[in-house]
Amino acid sequence: MRLIPHVLALGADGLPEARMGDVFDPNTGEVQAQVPLAGAEVLERAVEAALAAQPGWAATNPQRRARVLFAFKALVEREMEPLARLLSSEHGKTLADARGDIQRGLEVVEFACGIPHLQKGEYTPGAGPGIDVYSMRVPVGIGAGITPFNFPAMIPMWMFAVALACGNAFILKPSERDPSVPVRLAELMLEAGAPPGILQVVHGGPEMVNAILDHPAIAAVSFVGSSDIAQHVYARGTAAGKRVQAMGGAKNHGIVLPDADMDQVVNDLVGAAFGSAGERCMALPVVVPVGEATAEELRRRLVPRIEALKVGRSDDPSADYGPVVTAAHRERIMGWIAKGVEEGAELVVDGRGLVLQGHEKGFFIGPSLFDHVTPDMASYREEIFGPVLQMVRARDFEEALALPSRHQYGNGVALYTRNGHAAREFAQRVNVGMVGINVPIPVPVAYHTFGGWKRSAFGDHNQHGPEGVRFWTRVKTVTQRWPDGAADGHNAFVIPTMA
16 A cells, blocks of 8 residues: 655654545545644654754745746656646546646746745835835745645645745645645655755644644645635634635636627536536536526537536546545535435436446546526535536626625636626626636636635735735835944934934
8 A cells, every 4th residue: 555655854753653544546436545644743843844944945045946946847847747647546637637737836836936026125215314225025934835635736836836935944734635746746846956844745634734723833824725624724823823824615606698609608617617527616616697598598508518528537538527536525516416406406417327337436426507596595605516517597787796796705706798898897896806707717827816705715815926925925124324423412212204
């Protein structure tokens, strides 16, 4: 049985034995590896190494830090195929999707390579008589990341690339469901020239999460996961005096106006709702056609496209999507489908009966489509996180605008229209953090910033882009004067001003 290790600069010798967790192959349902579910002792070992390594790394000039990231990027590109296969084998997403997972993370690495420019401060000469004022952005010290199963390459790189570029040490706790790729990324960072202790990986469950949130030497924590846990992470981390960004769940809506290009809408919906088996926080699980005619046409076009989707092994190049990550998650999705039926929604396409021949123990579930879903249904209010698309019909633009604006989650939303005025009005008024206009999954490019509103995000800073640099640094402002030797002999008992 393969054992997935921690990546600790001081090694794991002498640490107490940890309870082990199973890592499954979602295609077969079989256990393929085990991961230690450790706690505070392992974290303490990682913090000790980080404290020793971080001052020297912060003192390294930013151009040299950027060179390590450039080298890391080249190594990941060299290892793209084995990394994608490893990711696919533990998560269940197709190889093409796994490559995309890695590539989107690398785009943030590319952004972070610009740190010599991004970390510059401000300077004002002559702010007063012989006085200059300047500011500098300094690293917070030790950062930590707690990452989810659904993007085991992209989200860790979103976090540690910017944190390391800014001069911090970083401790990563990946999901215990698919931890092998984060471990390999840390190994490649060491190969790229990062000092030991600058990027470490620890494994564990709730005990490890709480140890990270409580440790006094960890200054900042970035989290992505469900909203309930995000709220816990934010509350406990900030109570311990940490800077915290905690990204939670989502229920993204796709609004379809009557003038939309229906061919594009159907193509985009099928990919955005069912790609990666719907296990994306930026998936599009709710479609809102405006007007009955729009709804009927959309339903007529969607049903055959959904029924034609191919669910297969994650390494099958002809599969549209693969299995979900665990048997428990598949059961949870099926429970939400049953709940939707119980609540009175019309189940137009039922994916619960799918069995893949030869892989009867795999974690497969077919695509499902609900129609006549209403906002009072629990299956609409909560995140299903699976291959389930729900149709909520709206009478007019205002009703459609209100649905995502009033929802507890505010991660992303998409609007389909040919009307520029309607698009502008929607983008300005909708109460959601990320908006797509004729774009189904509006994940911003790496040099902008990612983050939702309401229960989709806790904290004041978003991920990557300029917001990421601000999160992983603190501002120090210096006011300086160099006397010319002609002191006036007076004591200063009042606050200095520029008058």
